[in-house]
Amino acid sequence: MTTPVPPLTKSQFPDSFVWGVATSAFQIEGAALQDGKGPSIWDSFCRQPGAIADNSNGDIACEHYARWSSDLDMIADLGVDAYRFSISWPRVRPTGAGAWNDKGLDFYERLVDRLVEKGIKPYLTLNHWDLPDALQANGGWAHRDTVHRFVEYAEGIQARMGDRLASIATHNEPWVVAVLGHESGVFAPGIKSRATAAQVSHHLLLSHGLAVQALRAQRSQASLGIVLNLSPMHPATDSDADKAKTQLEDGKLLRWYMDPLFKASYPQDVLDHLGEDAPKMEAGDLKNIAVPIDFLGVNYYSRSVISADNSWKAGSTGLEVTDMNWEVYPEGLTELLVRMHRDYAVPPLYVTENGGAFKDAMQDGRVHDQDRTSYIQNHIAAVGEAIRQGVRMKGYMVWSLMDNFEWASGYEKRFGIVHVDYATQVRTLKDSARWYRDFLGQPQSQRTAAR
Numbered sequence: 001m002t003t004p005v006p007p008l009t010k011s012q013f014p015d016s017f018v019w020g021v022a023t024s025a026f027q028i029e030g031a032a033l034q035d036g037k038g039p040s041i042w043d044s045f046c047r048q049p050g051a052i053a054d055n056s057n058g059d060i061a062c063e064h065y066a067r068w069s070s071d072l073d074m075i076a077d078l079g080v081d082a083y084r085f086s087i088s089w090p091r092v093r094p095t096g097a098g099a100w101n102d103k104g105l106d107f108y109e110r111l112v113d114r115l116v117e118k119g120i121k122p123y124l125t126l127n128h129w130d131l132p133d134a135l136q137a138n139g140g141w142a143h144r145d146t147v148h149r150f151v152e153y154a155e156g157i158q159a160r161m162g163d164r165l166a167s168i169a170t171h172n173e174p175w176v177v178a179v180l181g182h183e184s185g186v187f188a189p190g191i192k193s194r195a196t197a198a199q200v201s202h203h204l205l206l207s208h209g210l211a212v213q214a215l216r217a218q219r220s221q222a223s224l225g226i227v228l229n230l231s232p233m234h235p236a237t238d239s240d241a242d243k244a245k246t247q248l249e250d251g252k253l254l255r256w257y258m259d260p261l262f263k264a265s266y267p268q269d270v271l272d273h274l275g276e277d278a279p280k281m282e283a284g285d286l287k288n289i290a291v292p293i294d295f296l297g298v299n300y301y302s303r304s305v306i307s308a309d310n311s312w313k314a315g316s317t318g319l320e321v322t323d324m325n326w327e328v329y330p331e332g333l334t335e336l337l338v339r340m341h342r343d344y345a346v347p348p349l350y351v352t353e354n355g356g357a358f359k360d361a362m363q364d365g366r367v368h369d370q371d372r373t374s375y376i377q378n379h380i381a382a383v384g385e386a387i388r389q390g391v392r393m394k395g396y397m398v399w400s401l402m403d404n405f406e407w408a409s410g411y412e413k414r415f416g417i418v419h420v421d422y423a424t425q426v427r428t429l430k431d432s433a434r435w436y437r438d439f440l441g442q443p444q445s446q447r448t449a450a451r
């Protein structure tokens with residue numbers, strides 16, 4: 001395992017750089033139907049036989065709904081500047097339309113107030129995938145009406161607590177919602193239709209643009225943006241077939257989202273590829289999507305290696321792989337950030353998620369997760385390298401604060417820097433959390449001037 005050279009210090013980053021940890025509502029809260037919360041598409045999807053590897057669900061998860069206060073103490077003890085979390089839409093508006101649920105709104109308002117009290121910036125994500133089930137019954141993200149329900153949701157949250165939020169991201173990883181949720185169907189709502197997936201991606205982007213405009217009209221003080229999951233794509237070989245497939249996959253993952261957001265157009269090669277499955281749009285949609293935003297969040301875990309016949313296997317190049325079977329490839333993060341900066345007129349960037357699932361062992365009350373610690377160190381160093389190459393970076397957030405419900409993998413994959421014993425709900429700082437706390441705790445006096 002390599003460690004970054006020279007040794008990593010916080011002083012290598014601008015003083016204003018924001019360090020954080022991230023979670024999402026469905027993955028940690030539990031309390032699936034408590035205090036008036038409505039069911040989400042993930043509550044229903046978990047009930048489909050075989051949908052989740054360990055047949056689990058989000059009913060209990062990390063019991064964060066009950067334990068939020070001590071969880072915030074733990075976050076504060078890490079010394080982070082920011083906490084990235086999401087609101088469960090059906091907790092605050094159970095059917096996605098109609099009546100709002102005050103108990104749900106109170107929960108998030110208390111959370112935000114306590115963060116502010118502790119000097120931790122609240123970074124909110126509105127949609128981290130748990131769409132109200134009632135909206136799915138009406139067609140979900142494939143139905144244009146959901147776009148307008150999302151805008152109302154954004155407005156309701158802004159009206160209630162927007163004055164205390166540092167940042168609002170409209171969506172987390174729209175590619176995942178569209179493709180894994182509606183094309184391969186391995187995520188909620190489990191639909192398998194390429195045309196539906198394409199329509200969903202368009203509606204997600206449109207709802208982003210319209211929500212940003214609505215929040216600006218409400219004079220939101222929070223910085224507004226969106227979070228994408230991105231990877232550099234590398235052909236497995238120099239063959240023309242591998243290179244052509246790589247170009248198309250790059251179009252489907254990166255340019256399909258970046259082009260409309262920053263160039264008000266969809267990439268022609270992907271439109272050609274989709275043919276009749278391309279999304280139906282209305283006049284003005286692309287202009288509405290490409291509204292100026294204050295930040296772009298990038299979630300990075302690994303590169304993608306593409307072979308025309310899908311024969312490439314992670315680990316075949318000798319690189320370490322995580323428990324998700326994703327290559328550990330920190331240089332890909334620098335490559336990606338530099339490319340975004342070069343190819344698009346991007347606002348300041350954050351790494352809004354980065355981290356690794358590894359098999360952890362609890363020994364005498366400690367988790368010596370050197371693999372995860374090195375992973376995080378090397379990726380932070382990769383962000384530093386992007387800054388040196390001229391990229392405007394604003395922050396870095398570890399995924400995740402604590403072990404949690406890893407979607408279709410259930411509780412089998414652990415991404416946390418804090419270990420969760422699901423039987424007792426005891427939280428234990430892993431060595432990676434201890435390292436991050438020490439790294440963040442570097443006294444201000446040892447920090448150099450902003451670069």
Ligand code: IFM
Binds near residue numbers: 024027299353407415
């Ligand atoms: O756990 C997820 C998160 O919800 C979204 N980004 C990727 C993470 C790891 O798979």
